[in-house]
Amino acid sequence: MSKTDSFLQFFKGAGMIQIGGMYMKIGVIGGGVAGLTAAALAQQKGHVVTVFEASREWGGCAGKFQRGDYLFPAGATLGMGFEKGGVHQRVFEKLDESVEVTLLDEVMDIHLPDVTLTYYRDRERLLDELSRVFSEHYEAIHAFYREVWGDFEKIRPLFQQLPALPFRTTSDMVYALKGFRPNQITALLKLQRPLGDTLARHGLNGTMFERFIDGVLLDSLQTGAKEASHLLGAVALSVYHEGAYYVEGGLYQLAHALERAVRTFGGETKLGRDVQSIERVTDGWLITDRRGRLELVDVIVSAIPIERTSELLKGQEQRRFKRQYRRQLRQSQWGTFSLYLVLPEDVCQQQPLFQQIYHERLPSGHAFISMSAPDDVLRTEKPERTITVSTHIDLSEWQHWKDRAAYEKLEQDWTNRLVDVVATAFPAWNRESSLLLPGGPGAWVKYTKRPHGAVGGYAQTPSQALFHAASFRTDLPNFYVCGDTVFPGAGTIGAMTSGLHVARALGVTID
DSSP: OOHHHHHHHHHHHHTOSSOSTTOOEEEEEOOBHHHHHHHHHHHHHTOEEEEEESSSSSBGGGOEEEETTEEEESSOOEEESOSTTOHHHHHHHHHTOOOOEEEOSEEEEEEETTEEEEEESSHHHHHHHHHHHTGGGHHHHHHHHHHHHHHHHHHHHHHHHOOOSSOOSHHHHHHHHTTOOGGGHHHHTTTTOBHHHHHHHTTOTTSHHHHHHHHHHHHHHSSOTTTSBHHHHHHHHHHHHHOEEEESSOTHHHHHHHHHHHHHTTOEEEETOOEEEEEEETTEEEEEETTOOEEEESEEEEOSOHHHHHHHBOHHHHHHHHHHTHHHHHSOOOEEEEEEEEEEHHHHTTOOSEEEEEOTTOTTSEEEEEEOOTTOTTTOSSSEEEEEEEEEEOGGGGTTTTSHHHHHHHHHHHHHHHHHHHHHHOTTOOSOOSOEEEEOHHHHHHHHOOGGGBOSOSOOOTTTSGGGSOOSBOSSTTEEEOSTTSTTOSHHHHHHHHHHHHHHHTTOOOO
16 A cells, blocks of 8 residues: 555545535635635634644744844735725634734835935825825826726725625626626726826826836736726725835734734644645545655645746646636736845834835836834844835846856846935945845745745736636636635735635635
């Protein structure tokens, strides 16, 4: 008898193939926000859940790391979705969990060439600020925002319903229709319109205002205004006004709260379990990790990128999976280069916690800076601030990243670029830091297992988003995917929503 057969016989005898009628044994691969959301909600429902995370930290791209006396969020710390009715608030309320956040009236400062503006949570204050900076386009900007904010208000019931797209079952469609209102038709007619066309209709294409919109959209939609979906652009340009928050410590707190909930309800969470294969067997799915340890489950939730999921599957299942997601597997993704550093308190006083810098040395056009709050002792207890600055990069430039000399040359070049960015944001800084750590695509491969270092998912264009996005439902039995490479895409809101879609398919209801 083979090792696999012996293993299956053991678990048949132990009665672990089926748990109490409708309740199932679920294996969640990936301990980021998406996987942990699905895991916590499914475990609370009564399923038996085990989470397998390859690294030694929870959170994935929203994780953290420690260096001496300093803690750094791996990514930005600006949070959304914590307002009443927001997806984070709804999920944490159901799980009886919470995360410490502070509502921001001034979301961030944005440094454009020759001018700086403040992005306000209040819509009218933002319009006044934009009118000051782009006075020659006053009327056009007001008309543009009336259209996009108006479209968001029309589709708000759909947005709050959190529908799963594209529709794969009748239940998906019925659920989405609960959020449908007749007045949404005029907005939904723009389903295939790029936001660039909307800017052109208002005479704003090719202006500095369009560059401003590009920067706002790139982090959330992975593309600029010219190609972004109009409807998703309307959501992205409205979400800051629903509520933007500073998260104490960093966004990794979401993952820690979700992981805590999994254990509270009786589930298992395992760090350092690097899954190497997923095999369909007679009694379910067999998971094998790097050390050859085996786990038999009824249901797989793969909360890792689609590309990596396809590598774990074998034979017929792999071919079916690749057929279903062939469009996504052909699409390119951005990478990110980050710089983590420490600045003295006197340099940081009176500076905003979040800044976006437009800089000529950055191919994507801008970088985003997150700074720890002065009283955030989770990040440092010293009279200093920890800084995370990141920018989008073209991964084709890093295709030879395994060549150490080539990688180190690129790493130094990009470090210098981001040091220039930080110096722009903190004019009093003398370019000296007690700690300075670069984070290129190789770091994302090593620590978060992202294929090629790609992060953020796919560009949310009309041809790749909404009804053309990747579904969380696969063609494989009892096999789901979630995370930033499936609908609705990047960010903790997108990741948690995709995990919630999986949880609904497993019988979870949420208000």
